[in-house]
Amino acid sequence: xxxxxxxxxxxxxxxxxxxxxxxxxxxxxxxxxxxxxxxxxxxxxxxxxxxxxxxxxxxxxxxxxxxxxxxxxxxxxxxxxxxxxxxxxxxxxxxxxxxxxxx
Numbered sequence: 001x002x003x004x005x006x007x008x009x010x011x012x013x014x015x016x017x018x019x020x021x022x023x024x025x026x027x028x029x030x031x032x033x034x035x036x037x038x039x040x041x042x043x044x045x046x047x048x049x050x051x052x053x054x055x056x057x058x059x060x061x062x063x064x065x066x067x068x069x070x071x072x073x074x075x076x077x078x079x080x081x082x083x084x085x086x087x088x089x090x091x092x093x094x095x096x097x098x099x100x101x102x103x
Contacts, residue, residue, distance in 0.1 A: 001017075005076050009077065031058050055093075059089055059093050065085040
């Protein structure tokens with residue numbers, strides 16, 4: 001993927017994109033892990049408050065990402081990724097108000 005169509009079209013090199021995307025991938029993997037624990041697919045006991053905080057943080061990050069995509073210099077990012085991150089924001093809000101699965 002060209003570095004010109006991610007991160008608002010503001011990156012200046014492929015190396016910048018790799019660095020930023022590694023951070024993004026690590027963040028998304030952490031979010032996935034939290035969702036898997038919440039769903040009972042990973043057997044770790046965590047307090048309900050942990051999930052509430054984690055899911056609010058996720059919702060906030062996806063909301064900020066949506067705003068960033070709306071302000072992107074790249075039309076593809078604005079038109080395609082804005083609705084995707086907005087849906088992720090809504091799904092994160094849904095998780096905020098859900099109870100952990102008991103298994």
